[in-house]
Amino acid sequence: MTPSKNGLPFWLWPTLAVLAIAGFFSLLPEPELQTTSQTEPAPQRLGSDNTTNSFVIGPVEIFDGEQFSTALKYVEIEDGKISRISAQNPAPNKPLVNTNGQTLLPGLIDAHVHAFGDALTRQSQYGVTTVLDMFTQPAVLQAAKPLRSETSQSNQADLWSAGILATAPKGHGTEYGMQIPVITGPEQALEFVKARKAEGSDYLKIVYQSAKAPRRLMPSIDQATLIALVNAAHAEQMLAVVHIQDQQSALDAARAGADGLVHGFFESRIQDALLTELKNRDIFVIPTMAVHEAMSRHTANEKWLLNDSRIALDAVSRSNLAKSFSQFNIPASLYDNMMANTAAMQQHGIRLLAGTDAPNPGTAHGISLSVELLLLQEAGLSVEAALRAATSLPATEFSLPERGFIKIGMRADLLLVENGHDLLTLTRPLQVWKNGYARLGTEPTQASTAKALTLGTLADFSQSEMPTQGLAVSATSDEMMHGSSVAKLTWHSDGYVQVHGNLSMDSQFPWAGVSYLPGASFEQGANFQQGSSISFDLRISATAQSKSASATDIAAAKTAGAASTQIQLMIFTNGSMQPELRTLTINDTWQSHSLKLSELSQTDTSQINMILWSAKQPGNFSFDIDNIKLQH
Amino acid sequence: MNSPLHQQVTESTAFTPWLSVRQRLQLLALEARMDALSLFRTPGFVIPSLIFPVMFYLLFGVLFGQGGQNVYLLASYGCFGVMGPALFNFGVNVANERTQGWLAMKQIAPAPVSAYIFGKICSSLGFALIIIVLLFSVAAIFGGVRLETHIWLGLAAVLMLGTVPFCLFGLWLGLTLSAKAAPATVNLIYLPMAFLGGLWIPIHLLPAALQQFAWALPSYHFSQLAYQVVGVKATATSWPHLLAILLFCLVMVALATRAFRQTTNTRQ
Amino acid sequence: MQPYIEVSQLSKTYGNHLVLDQLDFRLESGEIVAILGANGAGKTTFLQTLLGMLRPDQGQIQLFGQPVSALKQQMSLRGKIGVMLQQASLPGNLTGREHLQLFSAYYPAPMPTADLIANFGLASFIDQRFSTLSGGQQQSLLFALAMVGKPQLLFLDEPTVGLDVAARQAFWQHIRAAAAAGISVILTTHYLEEADQLASRILVLKDGHFIADASPTALKAQSLLRRIDCHSSLDSALVASWPYVRQVEVIGANPSADGEGSQRLLIDSEQPEQTLRQLLALDLALSQLSVQPLSLEHAFLQLTANQGAMA
Incomplete structure (x- = not known):
């Protein structure tokens, strides 16, 4: 056969066969690449029909909040509540979400978040259907509260919240710029708690740091006030949970009778004294592994999330997850303490709840709860224990009705993942149901909520300091976060705005300058994607208060040596507390600065909510800004 | 003795190879080609083997499917599709060729048994490849299946390799069964094994006792490996299934070897 | 010169039926040996045992000076033989x-394939x-397959069973070549004629023994019987009752010859002269007389009948 009849070489046919097979496989279709940040990855989006909250899902493996089911089952949902669970399809007439042994979990509960902006929408995208907020504005809480008992269609996680936290003047919690009531002594405790209850707080969060604690950065209430607050909360039938960051404070909080600690700590290894107190007093702990990991080791997000193309991450989450608390310079090894402490608490039977502290740097709403569970598993919790920490345990500790379990009568807040025994699959939910309505594969992309800016002028200040597009241009400084910098705006009738003031470096994040809010509101932000760059004119203010200053004045300024100075440009994306930064150099003549949108790596240009120009060098400053444009 | 027909080669000893390497390679290629030719000239084998898996996939995966199952069913019917030719090409054809005396002729001629089995495995694999190409095409065109290239390739590889245990199983059957009994018996094994292994309907829809029983079936482990490749939920790890299949292969090799010894020594 | 085949004390039983009983056999280079026997006499069993396809109960078999078990390992030994198995059939889908x-x-x-095609009329x-x-x-194709490897020794198990006369004779040509x-x-x-036509030596196998081992002529000579072929009006039963007459066959009446119920008689006699005398004395009209030595088939039948009688 080798030298075949027509003289073709014998290797021809095998080669052709191999080529044909290779060709065939190269022709087989691949999944569409998910290049845009908004799209869901979802190779299989099961049950994306969101027109009904009555259906059957099965056959699935169930994690019922406490354990995995031994056999595959069908779960019937009737009007947003779980009505039946059985081995065979209990209602063949209902729409069937036909699964194939994937795992159905109760909607997850994140026991430590800070819910503002679009947090609740982001959370539910990853199957986190209930969050416990540890500090937000009472207005947010009041708006969210009625929704908890609804079973109407919703894309948002339900919110329980402490509302305003209890902290000392200038203590932790005050640095975010929100004017909040503070407490200075035990005698104010009851009144303080009653006020919170009146505002709608579900529980009381107390910020406490022991006088004996190492590295005391901010003022704290004293131990007597702590005890008074805990007692007052209990008198008002509220849970009292305490923010601590070190062992001594934890011990004080435990002895004060707190119901729970909302952080773990890693400045030291946990000692028997504390373990015994926690155990004897039946105190739960929310170790917040994810945020501590991001502060110290900061490898988890890289390992589990950022390099996995199957995980749906928008630019905001992506940039948040990549951030760290690098300015604190915390050694990675401290995280070993965190793991050891969590393991020790687990071994002593102390109830651990999963909480992320999102959206702090290194965490993102929703997705970070998967990381939290993976970190708990890494610290030694079983998969079931980790899942309990995000379902039945927080539901029980915080008395959340109809949540945290898959049982008849429970709310159909559900999460379907490929394999519940592999916590990594939580990062890629197959489907999420909120109130029995499918959550994924149905919602319009988030970008559409932010208004799109049109090409051309955003603000030219020809008539006033009001922008042509957007909400406002205003002076801003760290004064709102208890800094001592000041900033003021002066509109000049020749059509520009002068920004002047004094930058003082005495706060953690000093700034003073001018902000531009491009959206209809701060929360909404604006979509810049119609253009490809933003431009604006800047100069150091002339000594004369006029754009038509005489040539001699300008010359004088030049010879005076005020040649150039630096401006800190900050671009804020919706949902992120950390801006993308650029440093600009300006001098005393108008210069146009242009910023390519494509070069903004940490910014979601479809939802920018603030652009801020701040002085960079301390002391008095004065600069002019004009012609903010969105360029093609 | 000096006639032109007579073999002039000197006496070979047991240590000098009978055939050169090139000749041995040619022999292997020829055995494979001839077995494949013989196979493809049997319409009663080719048509059902090609049509059934594709038809099942179209029926249950595309026409009556609920959607979202297309990848899962592709893996299932892929397993089902490649198992058949392996079992039949070995089970029925070996029984036939043994009964016909064709095997005995080869054994008396200086034809290595290994080449015979190699040829049959090659033709079975070739046939499996055709089924894979057909099924993948149907899945891609009508079932809307989209997989990354390495997953397509991985599934094809598992399906191809997965035919080997069934080739061995078929070999044992072919060496044991009579030519008359073989087709019916192989069908009686193939179809229930496919069904109980979860290749027609998902295993978890079967009663619990049958689900337990599936562990004893190579078809079940085969399909679980295929599910793992495409990432449709299977049991957590693949090594128990790999182990089970390896064990099955070893048992079949032992049984086939024994049957082969018996058939060479008791032939009438 | 080493015998191609050497068998000693070969025995094989199926159940309690002794098929081969302590057979000794040699086949030398250049011999054409026919194993003759009725169906079921054990010819195929003998051949398959020689080929190592069946394991004998006892006895030694050597092929080309090597024990037959060497066939399993030694391709070169297998290469020296060519085999046509009884009613072997090839996969029908290949040409x-x-x-x-x-x-x-x-x-x-x-x-070369071309030579095979030309030599065997394929x-x-x-x-x-x-x-x-x-x-x-x-059968021609199977014979060509047996010849592919240029064998020194051919094993042919009932090669012409089921063939018509012309096909059989064509096949004989291959063997002669x-x-x-x-x-x-x-x-x-089991065709005497075949053995007669082809073999230089015939062995008759019956009840596990070779009851004859001779050239076809010697085998025929071994028989004393002669066949008397004549037309006679004598009653065949009468003739059959005479001494020395083994068998009488009547081949149809022939009314046209003498009109008196003349018939053709085939008389097998151990003493043809004696029988002829009696015939001629009683039937003066006897005609068309001939006396012939018996055919090999008859010799074979007689031998087996005698053996049967002895057993």
């Missing part, structure tokens, strides 16, 4: 040419599938 190609690949220096059907060939064509080329042959048959 003659494909079968020849495949078999050629088993040998380091096979006969040209007219070589590209047809095996299943479409006539019995004779199939092989023999002429110096190839030794051992064949089994």
Whole structure:
């Protein structure tokens, strides 16, 4: 056969066969690449029909909040509540979400978040259907509260919240710029708690740091006030949970009778004294592994999330997850303490709840709860224990009705993942149901909520300091976060705005300058994607208060040596507390600065909510800004 | 003795190879080609083997499917599709060729048994490849299946390799069964094994006792490996299934070897 | 010179039926040996035992000076023999040419396919599938397969069973050609004529023994019987009752010859002279008389009948 009849070489046919097979496989279709940040990855989006909250899902493996089911089952949902669970399809007439042994979990509960902006929408995208907020504005809480008992269609996680936290003047919690009531002594405790209850707080969060604690950065209430607050909360039938960051404070909080600690700590290894107190007093702990990991080791997000193309991450989450608390310079090894402490608490039977502290740097709403569970598993919790920490345990500790379990009568807040025994699959939910309505594969992309800016002028200040597009241009400084910098705006009738003031470096994040809010509101932000760059004119203010200053004045300024100075440009994306930064150099003549949108790596240009120009060098400053444009 | 027909080669000893390497390679290629030719000239084998898996996939995966199952069913019917030719090409054809005396002729001629089995495995694999190409095409065109290239390739590889245990199983059957009994018996094994292994309907829809029983079936482990490749939920790890299949292969090799010894020594 | 086949004390039983009983057998280079026997006499069992396909209960078999078990390992030993098994059949979907190609690949220096086709008259059907060939064509192809490896010794097990006369005679030509080329042959048959036509030596197998081992002529001479062929009006029963008459066969009445119920009689007699005297004395009209030595078939029948009587 080798030298075949027509003289073709014998290797021809095998080669052709191999080529044909290779060709065939190269022709087989691949999944569409998910290049845009908004799209869901979802190779299989099961049950994306969101027109009904009555259906059957099965056959699935169930994690019922406490354990995995031994056999595959069908779960019937009737009007947003779980009505039946059985081995065979209990209602063949209902729409069937036909699964194939994937795992159905109760909607997850994140026991430590800070819910503002679009947090609740982001959370539910990853199957986190209930969050416990540890500090937000009472207005947010009041708006969210009625929704908890609804079973109407919703894309948002339900919110329980402490509302305003209890902290000392200038203590932790005050640095975010929100004017909040503070407490200075035990005698104010009851009144303080009653006020919170009146505002709608579900529980009381107390910020406490022991006088004996190492590295005391901010003022704290004293131990007597702590005890008074805990007692007052209990008198008002509220849970009292305490923010601590070190062992001594934890011990004080435990002895004060707190119901729970909302952080773990890693400045030291946990000692028997504390373990015994926690155990004897039946105190739960929310170790917040994810945020501590991001502060110290900061490898988890890289390992589990950022390099996995199957995980749906928008630019905001992506940039948040990549951030760290690098300015604190915390050694990675401290995280070993965190793991050891969590393991020790687990071994002593102390109830651990999963909480992320999102959206702090290194965490993102929703997705970070998967990381939290993976970190708990890494610290030694079983998969079931980790899942309990995000379902039945927080539901029980915080008395959340109809949540945290898959049982008849429970709310159909559900999460379907490929394999519940592999916590990594939580990062890629197959489907999420909120109130029995499918959550994924149905919602319009988030970008559409932010208004799109049109090409051309955003603000030219020809008539006033009001922008042509957007909400406002205003002076801003760290004064709102208890800094001592000041900033003021002066509109000049020749059509520009002068920004002047004094930058003082005495706060953690000093700034003073001018902000531009491009959206209809701060929360909404604006979509810049119609253009490809933003431009604006800047100069150091002339000594004369006029754009038509005489040539001699300008010359004088030049010879005076005020040649150039630096401006800190900050671009804020919706949902992120950390801006993308650029440093600009300006001098005393108008210069146009242009910023390519494509070069903004940490910014979601479809939802920018603030652009801020701040002085960079301390002391008095004065600069002019004009012609903010969105360029093609 | 000096006639032109007579073999002039000197006496070979047991240590000098009978055939050169090139000749041995040619022999292997020829055995494979001839077995494949013989196979493809049997319409009663080719048509059902090609049509059934594709038809099942179209029926249950595309026409009556609920959607979202297309990848899962592709893996299932892929397993089902490649198992058949392996079992039949070995089970029925070996029984036939043994009964016909064709095997005995080869054994008396200086034809290595290994080449015979190699040829049959090659033709079975070739046939499996055709089924894979057909099924993948149907899945891609009508079932809307989209997989990354390495997953397509991985599934094809598992399906191809997965035919080997069934080739061995078929070999044992072919060496044991009579030519008359073989087709019916192989069908009686193939179809229930496919069904109980979860290749027609998902295993978890079967009663619990049958689900337990599936562990004893190579078809079940085969399909679980295929599910793992495409990432449709299977049991957590693949090594128990790999182990089970390896064990099955070893048992079949032992049984086939024994049957082969018996058939060479008791032939009438 | 080493015998090609040497068998001593070979026994084989099936159940309690002794098929081969302490047989001794040698086949020398150049011999054409026919094993003759009735159906079920154990010819095929003998051949398959020689080929190592059946394990004997006792006895030694050597092929080319080596124990038969060496066939399993030694390809070169297998290469020295060519075999046609009884009613072996090839996969029907392959053509003659494909079968020849495949078999050629088993040998380091096979006969060229073109020679095989020419020598064994395969040209007219070589590209047809095996299943479409006539019995004779199939046997010719199988013979060609046995010859592919240029064997020194051919084993042919009932090679012409089921063939018509013309096909059988054509097939004999192949065997004669092989023999002429110096190839030794051992064949089994239950056709006396075949053994007579082909063999240089005939062994008659009955009840596990070789009851005869001789050349066809010697075998025929061994018989005392002569056949008297005549037309006579004598009653066949009367003739059969005479001494020395073994058997009388009546071949139809012939009214046209003498009009008196004359018939053809075939009389097998141990003492033909004696019987002739009696015939001629009683039937003056006896005609068309001839006396012939018995055919090999008759000799064979007689031998087996005698053995049967002795047993």
